[in-house]
Amino acid sequence: MIRVVVVDDEQLIRAGLRLILEAAEDITVVGEASDGAGALEQVHRLRPDVLLLDVRMPGIDGLTVAPDVIAAGAKVIMLTTFDLDEYVHRALQAGAVGFLLKDTPPRELAAAVRTVAAGNAMLAPTVTRRLISSFAERGPARRDVARQRLAALTARELEIVREVARGHGNAEIARRLTMSEATVKAHVSRALAKLQVANRVQVAILVYDADLL
Structure with a gap:
């Protein structure tokens, strides 16, 4: 079973992501957080396989906390509303292994979690590759x-x-x-x-x- 923590400042988004992921038989959402500080606490306490981490949040945002949660052992997929977000490039350089839009279809979301949990990067051709090439x-x-x-x-x-x-x-x-x-x-x-x-x-x-x- 792939253990996932969902981090987003909007409760409705977290609930939606949980519903989508837990529809998959091999994925379980073991925790949630609304900011970077909560994300780091959940990673240390729950030891998830994958962290879905929002880029922009009040307080400590995803970009700021990404290096710390990665160092703590979590594989990170960054989440954003924007398909071109210059800040995500910095997170990828810090070691995040994926980038998803929040309107990613449910099947692709679950597939991305499986890909990252297996130790591979989630390089979506229409999003991550364009982001890297645009902002490097x-x-x-x-x-x-x-x-x-x-x-x-x-x-x-x-x-x-x-x-x-x-x-x-x-x-x-x-x-x-x-x-x-x-x-x-x-x-x-x-x-x-x-x-x-x-x-x-x-x-x-x-x-x-x-x-x-």
Whole structure:
């Protein structure tokens, strides 16, 4: 069972998210919070697998608390009303592994929670990828630094991380590059280690910063 905590300052939104998620047989909402302080308390007390975290809340907002809840061991999906929110880019850099709009269809919401709980990033092609590419500060200096870091990868690893940045999962990458899913997973793991990043979202940010798409 995937354990989820929902964090939003609007009670109606929290109730709706709980109703959607608990309709899935493999997901349970173990707690709720209305601000960042409550989110951190719930993470320490309940140890959820996934935290759905609103970006903008009174008091301590999601962006401010994201690094702390991630450090405490929760996998974070950011929630927002806006499909282009510059603040979410900072949260992704801090280690959040997904980004959803609050009007995401119920089936996609549950699928995103499963994806993140399984240890993968939720890179929605129409939202997260556009957000990363729109708000990454890709000046010449940043581009050069990103390219220097990516130079540590083999040609095959670079090919694979470019597919990661396009929002493809391991199975899709394996199909596109004609290799086994286990081989793709091994290449991704080695790339994460070489680049010293925590997850696939941070790899994607590097690829976008390097302007390699």
